Amino acid sequence: MRAHPQRPRPSRRTLRALSVAAAGTAVLLVAAGCSSDEEEPTIGTGTVGTGDVEQVVDAPGQVQPRASSVIEAPAAGTVATLQVTDGQDVQAGQVLMTIDSPAAVQALETARQADAEAAASGTSQSSSAQSPAQLAAQQRRAQRDAEARFAEAEQQAQQIADPAAKAAALAAVQSSRTQYQLLAAQTQALVDQVNSGLGNLDSAVESLGQAQRIQTQAAVRAAQATVDALTVTAPIAGKVSLGSTGGGGSSLPAGAESLLSGSGVQLPQGALSGEDSGAAGAPVIAQGAAVTQGSTLVSVIDASTLSLTADVDETDVLQVAPGVAADVTIDAVDGASYRGTVTSIDPTAQSGGGGAVTYTVRLSYDGGTAADGQPAATPLPGMTANVSLVVASAQDVVQVPASAIVRAGSGNGSPDADSVWVVTGGEAQRREVTVGIRGTSAVEITDGLSDGEEIVTDGATDVTEGQQVP
Structure with missing residues (x-):
């Protein structure tokens, strides 16, 4: 928001300055130039005082x-065990719940099987069974498969709730991707040599097998990390806030959503997507509740500081x-x-x-x-x-009410500088002043006025040079 100077709770000195000004204030209704139907401007005067001024930005x-952490489901499944209640204090590392996810377990078994096949293929591949063209085609397929598997492994790692475990999993995927890229480049160089008649086909086949094994091992590690994350632990100490039963996903049992979606049964909007799961009064997650990958399971809030x-x-x-x-x-x-x-x-x-x-x-x-x-x-x-x-x-400075200042270029003000109307012998005379700190009700004057001088404090923009101000 735009800053506007604001005066703080005044000190005793400030209060004295304000009371002196109030005691010396006079009010004049100026009728000149006004018809009976126009509201007559009110002119008030007071004496310059000293006090404290503050400028405030609101x-x-x-x-x-102090810290907060939102834990999301690493995979689709159901809450197998729930070991905390809403609002409970927990310690870092404490088990909060476990998720039963057949899909995550199956993904781990699939990754292990692919890794075993890659290992067996690496030991049984023979250059006599392949031509250089076949090896090149196999390398291209391996490259496509590797990119897909690394992307899947990275996605799985992103779903891990524990920050440290997530960081370790992502680092492992990136390390494996780097190793694979180096071996893939080495394999390509060997294939190029074979095609030019300068390389050894056995070396190219062996290098390709090593590259394939790196990406299958990375997929195993990522799938294992997802399964490990099904045991949900508190990343920090704090107070637990359980997610709602919808959690951003469906309340149907795991696997039933896709079957129902294709059955032709019409459900109310949001029934499957969990769009209303955050509504006030929605029940919190309980044992047996279904969760989807990425849905909020629990938040832990550390309000110690x-x-x-x-x-x-x-x-x-x-x-x-x-x-x-x-x-x-x-x-x-x-x-x-x-x-x-x-x-x-x-x-x-x-x-x-x-x-x-x-x-x-x-x-x-x-x-x-x-x-x-x-x-x-x-x-x-x-x-x-x-x-x-x-x-x-600023403390103990010359100050005037903010209403006494006629801003430069505005209304009756000077085009070049701020000014005030000083009352001398009952006559208003313009005097340019240097303004320091601008408060909401009080303004510091660094040059141009002295303590005790009489000035116009209200209606300053309606005063003219030489106007009589009794």
């Missing part, structure tokens, strides 16, 4: 947990820096005030509606105070907040 925010984020408009974010303090209110906690401190600013822009661009500012959560002065209730992760970032402040 932005919408949210309470964030809270933080805050604020979406700051692009026009204001350059004013924000680490260390800037913030006043925070939580929508769900009436009357309480919270505190935060900027820790970092994300460099990646976020696009919103209407072309708006914001940047995520991250803040520490520094506690809060309730309306009765007691410690405020601790908010929950995900609660909405209003964050007021104090981007500039």
Whole structure:
């Protein structure tokens, strides 16, 4: 959101300055140039005072947990065992549930069989049984098969819930892909040599067999990782939030969905896809519930340490820096005030509606105070907040009400500089001033005014040079 200067809770000095100005304020109804049907402008005066001024950038925010992790089903199946309840505290590595997935087990058996066949083929292949043309054709088929198997292995690895296990599986697939590519290039070079009459066909056949074995072994490892992931463990310590029974997938038993889809039976929209699974009040996953690959099983949220984020408009974010303090209110906690401190600013822009661009500012959560002065209730992760970032402040400075400033080029203002109307001998005289920090209700004056001078504080844009202001 666009920054607008805001004045904080005033100090005693600020209160004194405001009370002096209020005590010296006069109101004048100027009738000149106004008909009886026009509203007469109100002109108010006051004296220049000193006090504290703050400039604030306001932005919408949210309470964030220390960490959170969403665990998705690595394969289609049913919940075989459920060992936690919704809201339960768990430790990292603790078993949460197990998934029964015949499809994942079958995929592992298929991968093992393909690997065994590749191993047997590598030991039985003979160059006498193949011509160079046949070897080249076999290599092309192997290349296509390898790419398909590596892609499938990578997809399986992506579905592993545990971040460490997923990273290890993806690294293994990539390592195997690299080895295969090196051997495939070596095989191609040997085939080229054979075709030119310079190479040995046995060496080319052996190299191709080794390349094929690498991709079948990678497929076995990926399938094994998927089966291992059917035992779902907590990646972090925290509180469990079970997914809904739909979980983004069908509530039908595994395998029944495809049969029913082709039977001609008409079901309500979303009945198979689980489009309504996130509706309020949807029951959580229970033992025996069906899940689809990629559906949400459980979330683990670590709220042991809270933080805050604020979406700051692009026009204001350059004013924000680490260390800037913030006043925070939580929508769900009436009357309480919270505190935060900027820790970092994300460099990646976020696009919103209407072309708006914001940047995520991250803040520490520094506690809060309730309306009765007691410690405020601790908010929950995900609660909405209003964050007021104090981007500039000055203490014990010359200040005037924001309404006293006639901005440069606006209304009755000077085209080149900000100005105020100084009242001398009952006559209004324009004086250019240098403005420092602009607060919502008070503005710092760094040059052009002195404490105690009388100025127009209300209706400044309606005043003209030399106008009598009693």
